[in-house]
Amino acid sequence: MAAHLSIRDLTCRFGGLTALDHVSFDVMPGTVMGLIGPNGAGKSTLLNCLCRIYQPSEGSIRFEDADLLQTRAHDLCRAGVGRTFQNLELFGEMTVRDNVLVGCDFRLGAGFWSDLVRGPKTRRAERQATELVERELEALRLAHCADSIVSTLSFGEQKRVELARALVAAPRLLLLDEPAAGANPSETEQLGRLIRHLRDARGLTILLIEHDMSLVMDVSDEIVVLNHGQKIAQGTPAEIGTNPDVIEAYLGE
Numbered sequence: 654m655a656a657h658l659s660i661r662d663l664t665c666r667f668g669g670l671t672a673l674d675h676v677s678f679d680v681m682p683g684t685v686m687g688l689i690g691p692n693g694a695g696k697s698t699l700l701n702c703l704c705r706i707y708q709p710s711e712g713s714i715r716f717e718d719a720d721l722l723q724t725r726a727h728d729l730c731r732a733g734v735g736r737t738f739q740n741l742e743l744f745g746e747m748t749v750r751d752n753v754l755v756g757c758d759f760r761l762g763a764g765f766w767s768d769l770v771r772g773p774k775t776r777r778a779e780r781q782a783t784e785l786v787e788r789e790l791e792a793l794r795l796a797h798c799a800d801s802i803v804s805t806l807s808f809g810e811q812k813r814v815e816l817a818r819a820l821v822a823a824p825r826l827l828l829l830d831e832p833a834a835g836a837n838p839s840e841t842e843q844l845g846r847l848i849r850h851l852r853d854a855r856g857l858t859i860l861l862i863e864h865d866m867s868l869v870m871d872v873s874d875e876i877v878v879l880n881h882g883q884k885i886a887q888g889t890p891a892e893i894g895t896n897p898d899v900i901e902a903y904l905g906e
């Protein structure tokens with residue numbers, strides 16, 4: 654089977670600092686790849702290269718048939734890539750529902766002309782968007798707070814709002830940056846079930862950056878370990894858990 658996401662020799666430098674150093678790995682369709690490593694290892698940088706926020710100095714990223722480095726950041730959603738952020742990127746003073754609705758923007762073809770015309774096609778798209786939003790609010794246990802202002806929610810709930818917003822765009826590749834941060838153990842367990850559900854029931858390919866080892870070990874099909882910008886190991890959770898280089902990297906943190 655061909656890889657869904659293929660990263661080759663990805664290198665990203667900030668001045669004299671090499672945040673990513675020739676990192677290569679493949680993610681197969683419908684699998685969860687865990688991306689772990691001590692603080693400063695380069696995990697968020699890799700995600701930001703994928704999302705076209707940072708420009709890598711070398712390397713390639715292929716997703717499906719596309720060269721992702723030729724895709725502009727605002728076209729990623731249309732290309733089938735969705736993400737959540739390590740630090741939330743929500744509209745704090747808007748409701749949960751409106752924040753999630755933003756994720757449907759590209760489906761609505763929002764813009765000057767469609768606002769002006771608002772023909773039957775736009776209205777149908779709007780109805781579809783509303784249905785999708787309600788479905789994801791249900792799926793992420795946010796229906797009860799759909800009309801709440803986002804900034805009044807707990808951090809864990811806000812993380813779910815971000816995830817809902819990514820999901821309404823129907824991504825085929827989902828990038829999650831520390832989704833369990835700020836979650837309590839029971840929320841983390843629910844998140845694990847949700848990630849498995851997204852993979853098994855919806856067939857999503859997921860790249861998961863996560864600090865919570867029990868979650869990564871629990872849901873990942875495979876794990877890549879970064880340290881100082883380099884890939885130091887790749888394997889199943891069982892292989893990674895007993896890899897001496899990985900244990901040493903974490904002990905030195």
Ligand code: ADP
Nearest residue numbers: 667670672690691692693694695696697698699
């Ligand atoms: P992680 O997410 O694994 O904790 P990061 O990818 O955030 O690590 O950071 C990797 C390294 O790159 C760190 O040394 C960090 O300080 C540096 N870095 C990340 N982003 C920038 C940036 N925009 N400018 C300069 N240095 C950066």
Ligand code: MG
Nearest residue numbers: 696697698739
């Ligand atoms: Mg990070």
